[in-house]
Structure formats: structure tokens, C-alpha cells
Amino acid sequence: MTTTTTVPGGNREVLTGWGCTAPSAATVWRPRTPTETAAALTTIGDRGAIPRGMGRSYGDPAQNAGGAVLDLTGMDQLWLDGTTGELAAQAGASLDEILRQAVPHGWFIPVTPGTRFVSVGGAIAADVHGKNHHRDGSFGSHVRSLDLLTADGATSTLTPDGPRAADFWTTVAGMGRTGVITRATIDMLPIETSLLRVDTDRFTSLDDLMARMVEADEHYRYTVAWVDSVNGTGDFRSVLTGGDHAALADLDARQSRDPLAYDPDVRLTAPPWFPARALNRWSVAAFNEVWFRKAPRHRRDELHTIADFFHPLDMVRGWNRVYGSGGFVQYQFAVPDARADVVGVALDRLRTAGAPSFLTVLKRFGPGNPAPLSFPTPGWTLALDIPAGVPGLAATLDALDEVVLGAGGRHYLAKDARMTPATFSAGYPRLADWRERVDTLDPTGRFMSDLFRRLLP
Amino acid sequence: MMNALHEPQSVVVLGGTSEIARAIVAELPPSHLRRVVLAGRPSPVLTEAVAETERDLAVRGSSAVVTEVAFDALDTDSHPAVIGALFAEDVDLVILAFGVLGDQEEFETDPAEAVLAARVNYVGAVSAGLLVADQLRRQGHGALVVLSSVAGLRARRSNFVYGSTKAGLDVFAQGLADSLVGSGASVLVVRPGFVRTRMTEGLAEAPLAVSPQQVAQDTLKGLRKGSHTVYSPAAIGAVMAGLRSVPRPLFRKLPI
Numbered sequence: 001m002t003t004t005t006t007v008p009g010g011n012r013e014v015l016t017g018w019g020c021t022a023p024s025a026a027t028v029w030r031p032r033t034p035t036e037t038a039a040a041l042t043t044i045g046d047r048g049a050i051p052r053g054m055g056r057s058y059g060d061p062a063q064n065a066g067g068a069v070l071d072l073t074g075m076d077q078l079w080l081d082g083t084t085g086e087l088a089a090q091a092g093a094s095l096d097e098i099l100r101q102a103v104p105h106g107w108f109i110p111v112t113p114g115t116r117f118v119s120v121g122g123a124i125a126a127d128v129h130g131k132n133h134h135r136d137g138s139f140g141s142h143v144r145s146l147d148l149l150t151a152d153g154a155t156s157t158l159t160p161d162g163p164r165a166a167d168f169w170t171t172v173a174g175m176g177r178t179g180v181i182t183r184a185t186i187d188m189l190p191i192e193t194s195l196l197r198v199d200t201d202r203f204t205s206l207d208d209l210m211a212r213m214v215e216a217d218e219h220y221r222y223t224v225a226w227v228d229s230v231n232g233t234g235d236f237r238s239v240l241t242g243g244d245h246a247a248l249a250d251l252d253a254r255q256s257r258d259p260l261a262y263d264p265d266v267r268l269t270a271p272p273w274f275p276a277r278a279l280n281r282w283s284v285a286a287f288n289e290v291w292f293r294k295a296p297r298h299r300r301d302e303l304h305t306i307a308d309f310f311h312p313l314d315m316v317r318g319w320n321r322v323y324g325s326g327g328f329v330q331y332q333f334a335v336p337d338a339r340a341d342v343v344g345v346a347l348d349r350l351r352t353a354g355a356p357s358f359l360t361v362l363k364r365f366g367p368g369n370p371a372p373l374s375f376p377t378p379g380w381t382l383a384l385d386i387p388a389g390v391p392g393l394a395a396t397l398d399a400l401d402e403v404v405l406g407a408g409g410r411h412y413l414a415k416d417a418r419m420t421p422a423t424f425s426a427g428y429p430r431l432a433d434w435r436e437r438v439d440t441l442d443p444t445g446r447f448m449s450d451l452f453r454r455l456l457p
Numbered sequence: 458m459m460n461a462l463h464e465p466q467s468v469v470v471l472g473g474t475s476e477i478a479r480a481i482v483a484e485l486p487p488s489h490l491r492r493v494v495l496a497g498r499p500s501p502v503l504t505e506a507v508a509e510t511e512r513d514l515a516v517r518g519s520s521a522v523v524t525e526v527a528f529d530a531l532d533t534d535s536h537p538a539v540i541g542a543l544f545a546e547d548v549d550l551v552i553l554a555f556g557v558l559g560d561q562e563e564f565e566t567d568p569a570e571a572v573l574a575a576r577v578n579y580v581g582a583v584s585a586g587l588l589v590a591d592q593l594r595r596q597g598h599g600a601l602v603v604l605s606s607v608a609g610l611r612a613r614r615s616n617f618v619y620g621s622t623k624a625g626l627d628v629f630a631q632g633l634a635d636s637l638v639g640s641g642a643s644v645l646v647v648r649p650g651f652v653r654t655r656m657t658e659g660l661a662e663a664p665l666a667v668s669p670q671q672v673a674q675d676t677l678k679g680l681r682k683g684s685h686t687v688y689s690p691a692a693i694g695a696v697m698a699g700l701r702s703v704p705r706p707l708f709r710k711l712p713i
């Protein structure tokens with residue numbers, strides 16, 4: 001007896017990433033179960049398929065022009081063991097939903113990016129990092145196991161140190177190229193409260209900020225600096241926040257009544273003034289001005305909600321459309337400690353080029369993990385958002401690529417939308433190992449995306 | 458793939474010796490280019506165009522591979538195979554540049570010549586354009602640039618055969634663009650005025666004449682902005698809009 005599984009979807013749709021650039025059309029399938037996912041895979045043609053989570057990557061990794069895209073957001077079940085903190089999640093489950101379920105039980109996601117609207121599959125496939133990288137590493141380091149549906153139609157459970165550890169680490173940061181992650185188990189972090197105890201400092205010198213950030217590594221689980229990359233002509237001013245989960249003892253009587261209350265839509269701090277209309281150099285300059293001024297010069301032990309502290313941008317739904325139809329790119333690179341100077345060079349060049357970034361973020365990275373394509377390496381990472389229409393941007397970024405590579409740095413695939421194959425391979429010295437492993441898992445290239453067509457032609 | 462900043466990796470020119478098309482290739486960011494195909498009627502000029510493009514790209518630090526492919530707009534029977542082969546690898550940008558200007562007087566004394574021009578400029582473009590669109594639709598991305606002309610916007614006594622071929626081409630290309638909405642691919646119609654190339658060599662220069670480099674820059678700007686139509690120079694768009702409402706008896710007498 002043969003049974004046929006019908007998979008929802010199957011229409012041609014034009015897709016982009018979060019940056020709204022480089023659209024391409026693919027046949028989009030929306031499987032709701034692992035069986036439907038496997039069934040969708042059997043229909044794919046010679047242009048292959050790629051998994052897609054919540055499409056929060058900025059560029060083209062979750063697109064597959066002319067081929068199939070498997071949108072996994074319908075596969076979103078979760079199981080949390082409230083005593084051990086082990087979370088089992090289907091790959092389409094969002095960090096948003098995980099937090100809603102886990103925080104009230106005293107568990108937190110071990111690594112969260114700047115938005116909670118990412119899927120577990122996307123978090124593993126990009127090996128995302130958070131404000132705690134210097135201390136806790138990236139997302140992949142907290143995955144106990146993952147189920148991978150490979151090109152041969154088989155699903156295997158892979159672990160970081162088991163017999164197929166190499167396949168596990170090829171899949172972590174593998175941007176969907178090894179197959180479909182259908183399910184994963186993750187070690188959650190125990191928390192006593194849903195609040196964070198936060199220290200804030202303002203700086204008017206980049207050197208002072210960076211010196212302080214190196215020290216702060218020791219003191220805080222979470223640190224991040226926001227840099228005003230627009231205003232001024234000389235030095236760059238910034239706001240550094242450092243924090244950790246608040247203990248019960250840190251809460252006042254009212255807060256202690258429901259210490260694990262979690263409603264991400266409720267805010268403690270005022271929403272930032274947001275340049276919702278035409279985004280240009282001037283509105284962004286004003287935004288940066290306000291953001292800097294509203295930060296306290298020096299404040300200790302302030303309590304913030306999870307949403308305020310980790311996901312401030314999620315407050316403004318669809319803010320990516322603010323940049324207009326031309327879209328925007330995020331330029332994110334990492335450089336080793338010895339070449340901290342590149343941070344200043346990049347900020348300088350982009351300010352001179354007139355790139356209005358209202359979201360410029362500087363973070364520290366700790367040690368990397370065994371995944372060959374994992375982005376974080378010890379040192380610094382800087383990320384800037386820039387409208388794609390800024391004149392001369394392509395040449396400015398090409399030149400900056402050289403500076404970053406010359407410093408032994410690299411660019412983040414989850415943000416990239418424009419680099420060249422040469423820049424990619426120069427930044428990832430273990431690319432050849434990774435490719436070799438991918439070729440054994442997927443010898444005929446059934447998993448393919450616009451990103452890999454662009455970077456591994 | 459075309460990246461977020463509209464930098465193509467793979468480009469095909471139909472009418473490979475076209476000075477305007479080669480100027481477009483020369484304006485493209487070299488570090489991102491990997492493959493350039495100049496497709497055209499085999500001739501020493503085409504071979505030299507390939508060599509020159511390769512040299513120019515190398516000087517600009519590109520390691521792009523430039524190749525020559527035989528393509529004749531008149532030989533529509535060969536188009537499916539030729540265009541199919543061009544798309545054996547993905548193409549990010551196709552420039553449909555072939556065309557002949559011809560001579561109006563000669564067209565009127567020898568209508569067979571006029572038919573030939575119509576077959577190149579219109580029939581050949583319909584054939585190639587539909588086949589390219591089909592490939593772009595299949596691959597789910599890519600842009601087609603069609604070199605139309607302001608000559609197609611209003612009939613002129615002095616060049617209405619050429620003008621009518623461009624009018625047909627222009628309407629065809631607009632419709633083709635509409636047919637590709639939702640496919641991930643797009644069409645950009647470029648309407649230059651008088652361009653100083655070998656096509657117009659020896660002719661008296663019209664007002665607002667531009668260089669092929671100018672057309673190239675305007676074209677790339679149009680691609681970056683996701684425009685449907687680009688005039689080169691931009692000002693000629695306004696001029697044409699004005700001329701369109703000039704009554705025919707008067708228009709006929711204008712010295713253009």
C-alpha cells in the first residue's frame with residue numbers, strides 16, 4: 001500500500017531576507033510535520049531546496065531562486081522538562097514562543113540574538129550569538145542533539161561529541177546546506193527572576209569604551225555597546241550596558257510577588273523615539289542623538305525586562321520596511337583583539353561615506369566552537385545597518401572587506417548580502433573541510449540557496 | 458547571483474559588439490563579476506570586443522572569464538538552442554543590445570532592407586526576449602535590459618522605419634516586464650536619445666547627445682532603483698513628453 005502525503009504550499013513566491021534586498025522566486029512548501037518535510041523533499045527539482053525559518057537573516061540564505069524553499073514555521077512544537085531544563089523543540093519553533101513557555105518556569109534560552117523572532121533551526125544553522133558570547137559561546141554550543149533530514153531522505157540524530165560529531169558541527173553554522181534540522185534539544189539556563197540587573201555607562205571616546213568592555217567581560221554575563229556612528233566628526237560616543245539575570249533578592253516586594261512574570265509586550269523603559277518616516281542621514285542623526293541623551297551617564301543596578309534588555313527592536317514591528325523599497329544591508333564583521341583598531345577604521349569610513357546607521361552595535365566575542373563556518377572568533381564584532389541606496393556603498397564596503405580580511409577578520413553569513421566568494425573563503429580558513437563534509441552528506445547538491453550560489457559558485 | 462547592491466556575477470550581452478552594452482559591462486563592479494558572455498555575429502570585431510573586455514576587466518582587478526558565443530538575431534530558429542546554452546549556468550543580467558539603425562532613404566527605395574531591419578530589431582528581439590524571459594522565470598531571478606530608443610515614442614518622417622521597430626520593441630518589452638511580475642525576474646527598458654557610437658557615426662548630432670558611458674551609468678542607476686524605464690539622458694524623457702503633445706502638422710516641420 002502506498003500513501004501519499006500532501007504538503008501545504010507549493011506556490012511560487014518572491015522572497016527576500018530581513019533587509020528586503022535581492023528578491024528571488026521559489027516554490028514555497030509549508031510542512032507541518034517531519035513526514036511532510038520529507039515528502040516535500042521528494043518533489044524538488046534540479047535547483048534543489050533550502051530550509052527557511054523566520055526569514056530574519058538579512059540577506060539571501062533562506063532563498064532559493066527557481067527551486068524550493070521549505071518554510072518550517074508551521075513545525076513549532078515544544079517540550080520543556082521543568083526539572084532538568086532540557087528543551088526539545090521542532091525546528092520551526094520561535095525563540096519568542098520558547099521564552100513565553102520557559103521563563104514562567106524559571107528557564108531562559110542560553111543564547112538569544114537581538115530579536116526573539118528567530119526559529120530554532122535558524123538559530124542553529126547560523127550559530128547565532130548573543131550579548132553573552134564572551135562567556136557562554138554561541139547557540140550551537142548549547143545544543144545537545146539535533147535531528148537532521150539529509151538529501152538521501154534519512155533522518156539522523158546528531159550530537160556534538162557522538163560518532164557523527166563532524167556532521168553535527170558541519171550543520172551548526174551550516175546555513176541549511178547539510179539538510180533540514182527537524183528537531184533539537186537544548187540545555188536551558190536556570191533563572192530566579194524574569195528581570196535583569198543592568199549597569200549603564202556613557203562614553204565619549206571609543207578607546208575608553210573598548211577598554212571598559214574588555215574589563216566588563218569579567219563582570220557581566222551580558223554586555224553590548226551601542227555606538228553613535230553618525231554624529232560628530234572626531235571620536236565616537238557610545239552607551240555600554242552590562243547585566244545579568246536578577247536574583248530574587250534584587251527584586252522589591254511588588255516584583256517578588258511574581259518574579260518570573262513574562263510579557264514581552266510590557267515595558268519598563270520608555271520607547272525610543274523612532275524615525276518611522278523617511279529614513280535619512282538627518283532623521284537617523286536625530287535618533288542617535290536622542291538615544292545617546294536618554295541613556296544615563298552612569299547608572300547601577302537598574303532592573304530591565306527581558307524584552308527591554310535583549311529585544312528592544314522587536315517593539316517596533318516591521319521596522320525593516322522603514323528603509324524603503326531599496327532595502328538595507330547589515331555589515332557585520334569580527335576581528336581579533338590585536339586588531340581592535342579596525343573597529344574605529346570601519347566606523348570612520350562609514351561615517352565619512354554618509355551611511356546613516358541607527359543600529360550600530362559593538363560586542364566582544366569569546367572563544368569560538370568547532371563549527372568550521374561559525375562566525376564568532378575571539379575579539380570584537382561590529383554591526384551596522386545601512387540603506388542599500390547610499391551612493392558608493394558597494395565600493396566602500398568592498399574596500400572595508402579588504403581591511404577586515406587584512407586584520408584576520410571575517411563576515412557573518414546571517415547578515416551578509418553582498419560579499420564576494422573570495423572574501424568569504426578568505427574569512428573562513430576551514431571552508432574546505434566544511435565543503436568536503438557537505439559533499440559527503442549531499443553529493444548532488446540538493447540543498448542550495450541564493451547565498452551559496454553567490455558565494456560558492 | 459545579483460547581490461543586495463545590484464552587483465551581478467554573470468552577464469550576457471546579445472549583440473556583443475554593441476558599444477553601449479560594452480560600456481555597461483565596463484561600468485559594472487569588477488570584483489563581483491565572474492562571467493561575461495558576448496553573444497553576436499562572429500566577426501573580428503566580436504573577437505576583438507572579447508579580448509578588449511577581458512583586458513579591461515583584468516586591469517580593474519577582475520578574474521572574470523569573458524567568452525564569445527555565436528548569435529544572429531535573424532536566425533530565430535537557432536535561438537532556443539543558443540539561449541538555452543547561455544543559461545546552462547545562471548545569468549544575472551542580460552543586455553539585449555542588438556539593433557540596426559539603417560538609412561531611411563534606402564529603406565524607402567529598397568523595402569527589403571526595411572524588412573531586414575524590422576526582422577533584426579523587432580522579430581529577433583521578440584524571439585530572444587521571450588526565450589530569455591522563460592529562462593529567467595525558470596531560474597527565479599535575473600534582470601533583462603532592453604535597449605529601446607526615444608525614436609520609438611513618436612514617428613518621425615526622417616527615421617520612421619527604425620522608429621517603428623523600436624516602438625514595437627518598446628511595447629513588447631513593457632509587456633514582457635509585466636509578464637515577469639512575481640517571477641523574481643525583471644525587465645528594464647532603456648530609452649536613449651542620440652548616443653555617440655559607431656551606429657550614429659557621421660550623422661549630425663542631435664540635441665542632448667550622450668556618450669555610451671552616460672547611458673551605461675543611467676542604466677545601472679535604473680537597475681539599482683528597480684525602475685521599469687530609464688531615459689538617457691534623464692532630461693530627454695521630459696523633452697519627449699513635451700514633443701508627444703505637439704500637433705502632427707507642427708511636429709512634421711520640426712527640424713529633428
Ligand SMILES: Cc1cc2nc3c(=O)[nH]c(=O)nc-3n(C[C@H](O)[C@H](O)[C@H](O)COP(=O)(O)OP(=O)(O)OC[C@H]3O[C@@H](n4cnc5c(N)ncnc54)[C@H](O)[C@@H]3O)c2cc1C
Nearest residue numbers: 053054055056057113114119121122125128129175176181
Ligand atoms: C533585529 C535583528 C537582530 C539580530 N541580532 C542578532 C544577534 O544579535 N546575533 C546573531 O547571531 N544574529 C542576529 N540576527 C540574525 C538572526 O539571528 C539570524 O539570521 C537567524 O538565523 C535568523 O533565524 P530565522 O529563523 O529567521 O532563519 P532564516 O533567516 O529563515 O534562515 C537562516 C538560515 O538558517 C537556515 N535554516 C533555517 N531553518 C533551518 C532548519 N530547520 N534546518 C536547517 N537550516 C535552517 C536557512 O536555510 C538559512 O540559511 C538578528 C536579526 C535581526 C533581524
Ligand SMILES: NC(=O)c1ccc[n+]([C@@H]2O[C@H](COP(=O)([O-])OP(=O)(O)OC[C@H]3O[C@@H](n4cnc5c(N)ncnc54)[C@H](OP(=O)(O)O)[C@@H]3O)[C@@H](O)[C@H]2O)c1
Nearest residue numbers: 472474475476477498529530555556604606651652654656
Ligand atoms: N547609438 C544610438 O544613438 C542609439 C540610440 C538609441 C538606441 N540605440 C540602440 O542601442 C542598441 C545598441 O546600439 P549601439 O549604439 O551600441 O550600436 P552598435 O555598436 O552598432 O551595436 C549594435 C549591435 O547590434 C548588433 N547586430 C546587428 N545586427 C545583428 C544581427 N542580425 N544579429 C546579432 N547582432 C546584430 C551589432 O553586431 P555586429 O557587430 O555583428 O554588427 C552590434 O553588436 C541598439 O539596439 C540601438 O538601436 C542606439
